[in-house]
Amino acid sequence: MTNRDRVIDAICHRQTDFVPYSTGFTRQEYEKVAKYLNDEEFGKKLNNHISTVPYDGRPRETFTGSGYFKDDYGVVWNRHGVDKDIGVIEGYVLKDPSLDGYEMPTPDEKELGAKIRELIRADRDNFKLFDFGFTVFERAWSLRGMENILVDMIEEPDFVDRLLDEIVAYNMKMVEIAMAYGIDGVMFGDDWGQQSGLIMGPGLWRRFIKPRMAKMYACVKNKGAFVFQHSCGDIREIFPDLIEIGLDVYQTFQPEIYDLRSIKQQYGGKLSFWGGISTQKLLPFASPEEVKRVTEETLEILGKNGGYIAGPTHDLPGDVPPENVIAMTEVFKNQH
16 A cells, blocks of 8 residues: 555545654754754655645745745745744735736746656655645735735725635636646645634635635546645634535644544544644643654544544644654654
8 A cells, every 4th residue: 555545545534554644844843853863864764645746925035145035926025033934924015905006926837847747756655735825815914914804804895805816716727737737635725713713703704715715626626636724723613614615634633722532523524634743732842752642642533434644733843852753753653
């Protein structure tokens, strides 16, 4: 059985010989663990089951050595501070609730196709995932500002509809390119949750976000591929909506928010989960022994009858001790 087969079986709620897993790293954390292990290529030895081609707007450095990047949408990100992976936005492209004078980017089919072909060539046995970040809501607030877009949903709904439709039209082109290369699945990254409940509430989510996610999900499903959704925070109140529009895998699954046993019991036959090992409370602070114990327990709870891909709840941040990374990944690798 290949890694790809194991992931597909898990998504389809079939019991696997062992729980498939995949661990991502921020750049800072990868460099720290590599230094600890004296092995810059340790990541290749983890045997992650999922290989990804990411796209989050394709930030390019605009001022050499400065840490400032401008993405395809014209958004400038400051990665000079603590957050060197995502950064913080410097100003807003859309200062008013209007698209006048603004042009959406054009998909670079040649670049995306080359990345997917290389992924397929290099990781033939793995599940291939197109990881589409900042999908709808996040893309809107990156252009307009978080507070502004939330106010616009109430005061300028026509503008929000137009903006989101333009974003989705671009996304659809990118997804169609990825699907043409035989990718196994698409993950839409779009943070909707806070530590308790949705940022915009379920009503506005259903008004603005749900129909557009349904359209993109359908594009993937119609090609016979799987749909993944990343959202940090507590989004349990829309789990039934996501299942209704075709979601296969929800990532990330934060144990400080969700009771693993009850959510597995309620949704385990309808939705698969990826994550579950806390980057918020467990991995940065616990002992390696505690990390090992909790990881083993999580695999036992969520891995029963399939429906689970093991991993940390987010790309490992730079505050996780290397010893804890090793403890977690050894549990993953020593299942068989």
